[in-house]
Amino acid sequence: MKSALSLTLFALGAHASCPRSVLKALSAAYVEAQTVGNHSFIATLGRSSPNFLYIENNAVLGNLSMSSLAVPIKPDAHRSIHDVEQCASVTEIIAATQEHPYVLHTRILWQATPDNLSVTGINLVESVVTDEGDWLFNATGTLNLNAPEKWDPIPVAAQDTRAKIQSLGDWYFDRFGDVNRGDVPWHAEPCYRLEGGLPARGTKQGEDCIHVMPASIKVPYRRYVVDEEMGAADIFMGFPGLDRTQGQAPMPDSHLFRVEGGKVRYCHTVSACVTAGCGIGEIDWPDRK
């Protein structure tokens, strides 16, 4: 029998710990459903949660048969990370070889019972779905660059803490707005960010990789999923739109980081431009001129 306090914490969504094995089975089932465009898997679990929300590229959709969940998206590559503490997952799907290519990142907050932690529903699905025309979109490029990367589980003794892993992702986005934040610690290999389908290369300096970045961009609305075993943090956030001066809303964006030994190894971005240009033309990228 759980104490009233832990039930309260659960109700507040503070710590809804879920077994990794359960999360892995669920994210695998999501990939299977997405492959054939069967939205019923998510819809059925969503109906068990009173406050279920499905958000795709920042739009709340009530009818999942009108969403990308109902479109067959067959992964050429995919990976999921699992946040045991938050009962959450993020899945990256790269579909490069089908007629309509896609790359997506999908964050799911699963709902578990407090008694035995069986997962009974879904509270939130948030997906950044990119295709032709989105920021540096090229699914073939994403697939090719992703292929040699190693995202093996990190042995327990070598794992960074949740706080450490998340802090590297935060450092990256804080650096966008403050040059004094200093360079994000980054491994010398392979020394690129996989941005859309292009490698945004840094400069190797000994054991490190230095990325040239702008310093005038505030990156708000960060939502985190952290997996210690994968050394991964995914941050969903708002990336400033083309015309911030006219109140342009930040665009939906997700960055997936792999951290090894306190330094970033990989970073994958998906940025849906929706109505703005994801900042193209406005951001002062020193290395893109």
Ligand SMILES: *[C@@H]1O[C@H](CO)[C@@H](O)[C@H](O)[C@H]1NC(C)=O
């Ligand atoms: C779609 O998913 C639902 C719920 O998971 C399942 O019952 C159904 O058999 C699936 N349909 C197909 C065609 O795969």
Ligand SMILES: *[C@@H]1O[C@H](CO)[C@@H](O)[C@H](O)[C@H]1NC(C)=O
């Ligand atoms: C959802 O959209 C589908 C496809 O357009 C439609 O057939 C169905 O009636 C809609 N369901 C609801 C509840 O509006």
Ligand SMILES: *[C@@H]1O[C@H](CO)[C@@H](O)[C@H](O)[C@H]1NC(C)=O
């Ligand atoms: C888990 O707990 C819920 C109530 O919170 C109960 O309905 C369900 O039967 C339990 N499942 C198992 C496998 O014990």
Ligand SMILES: *[C@@H]1O[C@H](CO)[C@@H](O)[C@H](O)[C@H]1NC(C)=O
């Ligand atoms: C996409 O990436 C592939 C692999 O790097 C490259 O061959 C192709 O030219 C790219 N397509 C476009 C439109 O840039």
